[in-house]
Amino acid sequence: MKTSTQKTGYHHGDLRKSLVETAQAMLKEDGIECLSLRKLAVRVGVSRTAPYHHFKDKNALLCAIAQNGFEQWTSMTKETFSQQHKTLPEQYRDFVRGYIGFATTNPELYDLMFGRTIWKQNAATESLKEVAYPSFQYQVQLTRRWQQEGVMPKNLDSLRLAQVTWGTLHGIARLLIDGIYADNSHIEEMCDVTVAMFTRSLVS
Amino acid sequence: MKTSTQKTGYHHGDLRKSLVETAQAMLKEDGIECLSLRKLAVRVGVSRTAPYHHFKDKNALLCAIAQNGFEQWTSMTKETFSQQHKTLPEQYRDFVRGYIGFATTNPELYDLMFGRTIWKQNAATESLKEVAYPSFQYQVQLTRRWQQEGVMPKNLDSLRLAQVTWGTLHGIARLLIDGIYADNSHIEEMCDVTVAMFTRSLVS
DNA sequence: AAAACAATGTTGACAGTGTCAAGTTACATG
């Protein structure tokens, strides 16, 4: 009869889930540099080293959060492409806006998902890779389709084109969330220019 | 008769310069997460808190390194545009390659110059801003010129276009140096596709 | 030249971090 959220005082119930959720909340509130395992433990109401029974180290916890993020991102993106009544260029525009919107709405999460903290030293968990790699591949598939449908130039290598177009979205996202584009009031226009440059079909 | 590199035993000579140079070397060798003030002090041969007489805090030291980086970057870029015998599209291609080359050759420095560590909490030193802002502006000027010369589309707002094109370079650079594009063997091709997308004049 | 001062360097201390080792409690299974 024990539910996963039940607490006994000593045993927490479902500490792993609590840790990820609370950590994600703390991440959103105060940024990654303020997220420490010890503060997290206090907030969850558990001792400093309890998290180590559920995560090998801090990196593994961060990977779990990022994994969460990829699942959110994937479901959001798939929804964009379920709008069958829209033209492909319109869908691409929505995709671009959605991508940048996701990044600016969840800057710290985006940083974790696509930032050096996890990827640079090849620190990604296996289970994170299983979620992240397909979503990288997904962008190449999309690009190939847009090329076939004539939305993007056909003469360019799909992989390279995908790298460049994704690079653009990533770059704009990063410049926004890292505080280099201090002014966040022209995001839509930037998206539109991006679409115009890559598709030449919505804006003149 | 005292030169700036002279040492007396107690007084160092030119500690500030030594700190920046050694820190930049350590940054390049082991990455930013391994760069601590204490290790730096040991390597320079000085006590832990000596750096505080030359830099308000660690952030100020990082800003000084970044400032160095901007000066390097600016002089490198200006050189690209001094190649008068080349056509404008060729110059743009060289600029793109130079930009990505700078980032991949000095990944940690690039991260410091254009990353969240400094910019996100508005932690940039005044003297860093004096160097960095003009080099941001410089990219807008370049874009405007390329539009006037017909290399880039004239109908788009220069600022937005500059944001997108720079965003592309920044995004590709970040994906490379953050370890998300694990394969570094097709950088030139990515640059060429970028040029093709934005200028449509070198590659078909 | 002596004295006062400012710049530069040092040691000690503190709070904070991630993480390991050893012990404790609660639950599950024979």
Add this chain to the structure above:
DNA sequence: CATGTAACTTGACACTGTCAACATTGTTTT
């Protein structure tokens, strides 16, 4: 009920940035 294991706790360690108090050196003023 006994035993084992998973979950959790306290103690400890090395490391970090930074402050306060003190020491040394170089410079300026009397």
